[in-house]
Amino acid sequence: xxxxxxxxxxxxxxxxxxxxLLRIFLYKPVMKILDKRAASIxxxxxxxxxxxxxxxxxxxxxxxxLKNAGARADAIIKEATDNAKVQREKIIDKAKNDADNxxxxxxxxxxxxxxxxxxxxxxxxxxxxxxxxxxxxxxGDVSETSISSFLRQVGESDD
Amino acid sequence: MEGIASExxxxxxxxxxxxxxxxxxxxxxxxxxxVTWGIMAVxxxxxxxxxxGFDVMPGRLQTAIEMxxxxxxxxxxxxxxxxxxxxxxxxxxxxxxxxxxNIVGLFGLTPPTKDLNVTAGLAIMSIVLVEAAGIRAKxxxxxxxxxxSPMPVMLxxxxxxxxxxxxxxxxxxxxxxxxxFVIMELIKAVVPLIVPLPFSFYFDxxxxxxxxxxxxxxxxxxxxxxxxxx
Numbered sequence: 001x002x003x004x005x006x007x008x009x010x011x012x013x014x015x016x017x018x019x020x021l022l023r024i025f026l027y028k029p030v031m032k033i034l035d036k037r038a039a040s041i042x043x044x045x046x047x048x049x050x051x052x053x054x055x056x057x058x059x060x061x062x063x064x065x066l067k068n069a070g071a072r073a074d075a076i077i078k079e080a081t082d083n084a085k086v087q088r089e090k091i092i093d094k095a096k097n098d099a100d101n102x103x104x105x106x107x108x109x110x111x112x113x114x115x116x117x118x119x120x121x122x123x124x125x126x127x128x129x130x131x132x133x134x135x136x137x138x139x140g141d142v143s144e145t146s147i148s149s150f151l152r153q154v155g156e157s158d159d
Numbered sequence: 160m161e162g163i164a165s166e167x168x169x170x171x172x173x174x175x176x177x178x179x180x181x182x183x184x185x186x187x188x189x190x191x192x193x194v195t196w197g198i199m200a201v202x203x204x205x206x207x208x209x210x211x212g213f214d215v216m217p218g219r220l221q222t223a224i225e226m227x228x229x230x231x232x233x234x235x236x237x238x239x240x241x242x243x244x245x246x247x248x249x250x251x252x253x254x255x256x257x258x259x260x261n262i263v264g265l266f267g268l269t270p271p272t273k274d275l276n277v278t279a280g281l282a283i284m285s286i287v288l289v290e291a292a293g294i295r296a297k298x299x300x301x302x303x304x305x306x307x308s309p310m311p312v313m314l315x316x317x318x319x320x321x322x323x324x325x326x327x328x329x330x331x332x333x334x335x336x337x338x339x340f341v342i343m344e345l346i347k348a349v350v351p352l353i354v355p356l357p358f359s360f361y362f363d364x365x366x367x368x369x370x371x372x373x374x375x376x377x378x379x380x381x382x383x384x385x386x387x388x389x
Binding site for chain 1: 199214232247271
């Protein structure tokens, strides 16, 4: 027990062997698992951070898109209103033109009708005068008063 | 009393031979070596069986083993710093070995640390590691120069330290285990029943683990001191 001798070599050998074995069976696997766990935790945290960043980016994108959509809607409405205005003016112009044309053609017609009527009246009057004169000649009284009374008679009769 | 004294003297002087390997005219294997092999086998088998199934999601035993290894790493990193990380597995091995060796008495075996060859061997390995760490950290010239620091007058003392450090390591461990053994033998001789039990707990478990802790703690301290480039 108290003797120091060559048996000291045994402990060198044994400890070195134990050290090598423990390095293979204890330290390396345990450290590997600890590192792996640390890495996986770090990865999870990083992923979460990335996801958060992505979400924030998406949110900003959507917000800006929403804003753009509003602006675009405004533009569309404005365009539509403008179009409608132009269309309206066009339609009104056309209607005015049409109305003018109709009025003009109506006036023309009225003129024609009147001329026709005048012609007819003239021939009618001539006819009446002719008949009155004829009647007066038949009576033998060609004074102005008798002709005018005949004229009145013919004029008041239907034919 | 005479009987106990002579019995103890005989015990101290003999190297218990467990068996003899029948080659080269017989190589005697001391008992301490056989017990050491037993400890090695149990520890390595334990690790091989339980560490193999380790997963990222730990079970209860895995958590305990991880905590223990993590504690070893934290403890020695605290003393040695990041650059001393390479020495941690060796120190952990010695810690586990001395711890097991000291409590093996509980199972009725003779602690290997009660063999002076074992503690001396461990101490010699420690001082070799300490000086190797010094050479590694400072280079051969720096290591040689460190012997005359802080002033050249200290040279003989620094050289003496090469012997004193391992000697104190060796003797502290051996003395504690031997002292515990002697006291336990005396107590058993006086009161063989029940009374030795609490003493056994103190000497075999508490003191045994404490000495393992002290041994590696001091070795780590010496390494850190040797690596210290001022």
